[in-house]
Amino acid sequence: MYEQGVAGTSTEDILAAAQVTSPSQLYHYFADKKSLVQAVIEYQTEHVLGFQRPLLQRLDSFEALEAWRDAIVQAQHARRCKGGCPIGSLAAELSDADPQARTRLAAGYAQWEGAIRDGLVSMQERGELDEEADADDLSLALLTALQGGLLMTQTRRDTVALEAVLNAMIDRIRCHAPT
Amino acid sequence: MYEQGVAGTSTEDILAAAQVTSPSQLYHYFADKKSLVQAVIEYQTEHVLGFQRPLLQRLDSFEALEAWRDAIVQAQHARRCKGGCPIGSLAAELSDADPQARTRLAAGYAQWEGAIRDGLVSMQERGELDEEADADDLSLALLTALQGGLLMTQTRRDTVALEAVLNAMIDRIRCHAPT
């Protein structure tokens, strides 16, 4: 579903990917495709946060913030700029069509945003960032910029736009740095 | 297709929207659905640029930049935060699946980016913006941030994230303002 989209993934594709022979297995564990998609959203949210949290939890300096940026850019290169964001791709396809999916995707974004905010707050606690900086606002803007960067990466097949937004946002955060 | 996605739009939906009774009409003017989609991409690109250009061509001040931001936020509210970006929605759905579509969408983004850059350059010419500011870089980052903002708007059903990125980017550009 990440590679071909939800609509572009048939039950047969799912069976093949799961190395399973009969659709009855699929329908034994999932009521229908929609509830399987819900599970996919949860799975991808875990996947993304599993990748992001280790990087965000040690946000103690601007170097760490740049390392986070580099890891993301690096990951896109590794998949040859295909695929975009696992959450963002689902969000674009499902937000308008499936209200339950939308709710779950919004929750995933909220978690992600929270992880970024925690990182920025820890930078504030260490004195790397001005106490007056609005961590809520900056984390939301950073995540949003990242979403745009990943979409542009997917369409342009290069990470130039992704690097441009992330650098712009990091520079903006740096405006709030002390000293 | 903007409302339901390309995959979610059937030939019958198209006939109904075009107030046409027979599929033979559709296939008289378009070879297949894929080439119709190509036409949709071109149509939406024109549509977006038609909305953006008037705002971007008179970018002579930060007030004008803020007016651009406000018009976008306003437009999202008008459609109750549904739909996202007409180009971005297609980009997310088609970039990986249809190489021709991807190329055309990337070209659409390039045009849009160019329009933003022209606006920033005109600000430089009027002395509102430092000559040393990298208009290429800023315009790409601004468009990318906007794409993320529109996607987040669609999923969150509010424009908070959109406003946060756009404000962040405008503030960053303001760092390059003289005086």
Next chain:
DNA sequence: CAACGATTAGAATGTCAACTCTAAAAATGG
């Protein structure tokens, strides 16, 4: 080992979507 629930096969069904075909109507133009 018997009985029962959980799991799996695999064929089958019904729906819907993309596209085609034949022929009729409508426009065009000499």
Next chain:
DNA sequence: CCATTTTTAGAGTTGACATTCTAATCGTTG
């Protein structure tokens, strides 16, 4: 106004896809 091309109707074909059904197998427990 006739001939030719363009456009439209509308039924029909084909294939794919989500889902279901019956029955078989497997695992577990008394």
